[in-house]
Amino acid sequence: MKILFVYPPSSYLNHSMFKHFTYFAETIDLVSKKYSHISVLDCAVEMKNRNQIYEQFRNADRLILLIEPYNIRQSLELMEIYKFMTKTGRTIVYGTAAALVPNYLSMRPEVDFVIANGNFAEAILHVLDSGRLPVTPQDKIINIEVEHHTWGCSLDTNAPLDLYKYWGNGMFEFTVQVGCPFHCSFCSEKILFPTGKGAVFAQRPVEEIISMLKRIRASYSSVYFSATTFTYDREWVKKLCKRIIEEDCIVPWRSDTRVDCLDEELLLLMKKAGLCQLSLGIETFEDGLLKRVNKHQTMDRIMETIHLCKETGVNVKALLILGLPGQTSEEVLRTQELVEKLEIPYRWKEYSPISELHRKDVRKEDVTEELDSFSRNTFLANSIEGISTEKYMQLLFPEGYVR
Missing domain, CATH: 3.20.20.70 (Aldolase class I)
Incomplete structure (x- = not known):
């Protein structure tokens, strides 16, 4: 299974790389311990042309987006394009916005799964492992509870750490x-x-x-x-x-x-x-x-x-x-x-x-x-x-x- 993690673009770059290092790269690390074919596309720190984005979309079986309140609009647009390009690909969204408005996102046709709490990696792995398809909007909402939190390490990923270092001073x-x-x-x-x-x-x-x-x-x-x-x-x-x-x-x-x-x-x-x-x-x-x-x-x-x-x-x-x-x-x-x-x-x-x-x-x-x-x-x-x-x-x- 080929997985593409995407950090959607926003109107301007945040002064902090906090969520790039943590919500994004640390989650990628934990998922990559089980799934090896993972690509990363961080549109918030690196400009990509349309062909580059579309090429990565075409090669992805699963599109996983970090979705925040300020990039929901851009995230939905990207998923709509992805769904148009592939009939079998599935989308998974996680992040603050996914936890804040899971019902709203579950009603969107371009969204297949919504991770509705902060146990990002555990819930994403649950979806990837199960291989099931949602039948109703409520089926799309995934809540995974864990007794012991697992910790990721962004240093062990293919996230663009050099850009995070640059923009994060x-x-x-x-x-x-x-x-x-x-x-x-x-x-x-x-x-x-x-x-x-x-x-x-x-x-x-x-x-x-x-x-x-x-x-x-x-x-x-x-x-x-x-x-x-x-x-x-x-x-x-x-x-x-x-x-x-x-x-x-x-x-x-x-x-x-x-x-x-x-x-x-x-x-x-x-x-x-x-x-x-x-x-x-x-x-x-x-x-x-x-x-x-x-x-x-x-x-x-x-x-x-x-x-x-x-x-x-x-x-x-x-x-x-x-x-x-x-x-x-x-x-x-x-x-x-x-x-x-x-x-x-x-x-x-x-x-x-x-x-x-x-x-x-x-x-x-x-x-x-x-x-x-x-x-x-x-x-x-x-x-x-x-x-x-x-x-x-x-x-x-x-x-x-x-x-």
Whole structure:
């Protein structure tokens, strides 16, 4: 069986290669352990002409696409072309969008199978092994639960890692955690790894991480540990940092966490093990707004943790969300003023109504309009009374906004 993995094109290249390294290349690695005839087409980082794409389509028995909310339109177009070219080929979609709107995708004639949770490789292998054909739209939706998460290694694939390295400014990214023990309403992780019989929070074994660091330290300038809350399990973090120091495989690295999962001992140990930046999921400094989105932390705790990071010499970055449900212009401007006074790097990101989108799909309502809003040709432009479009764009792009 000849398999073609495709990362569809989007309107512009993302600043992070996170999903290329992790969702895409790591999944390819796990599938390739059983199926050897695998080709890779990453249209998001490399321009291909029509003949090159069509040639790969003609040679593929199975087309597997990583589908995200911002590339659904392009993904459906590619599958429609593939279906026109082959009568026996089958399509499989996986990724965030597949988990968010499985019912919508299952109704599309160009889609044969929808992987509806974050156990990508296990579900893809299940489809490939079974060889069955779906009879109804519901048959297309595949949910596989696993007791133990398996971890892929992008280094062992034929994905275009040289391009990921180039566009990612020399940073290597790999998954060290999946799932999340928290319940923030704006996050997709609980949809990818819902509570059930399978594992909902897992961490890559420490020795696997050490092995990866030894392989990449000579080729990459830095590392991003992809984690939902890197410091949630402090004993795992301590073990990892101590092993990095013992094995002398220190590479500048960064990750993400919450302000209520840090202490002085952990910060000092991580810094000694090569931590160069820790991104904090702050979202907003408004206690009422944090409570509404199930982010159970307070402004006092946020300020306390930021000051602790400064005292220990750990570089931090504040991750903020613009357009949270009910967010007012006063709340936005107060948060902006506070983060500027703290003199730390920060980044505003648009709120994405993924939970609302998923609930609507569960009810089998039409989600076409909502999906169109995720297109990267436009911005979601969440309406905040008192914040002009110009101000909104200046917040999102403080250095690159041109009137």
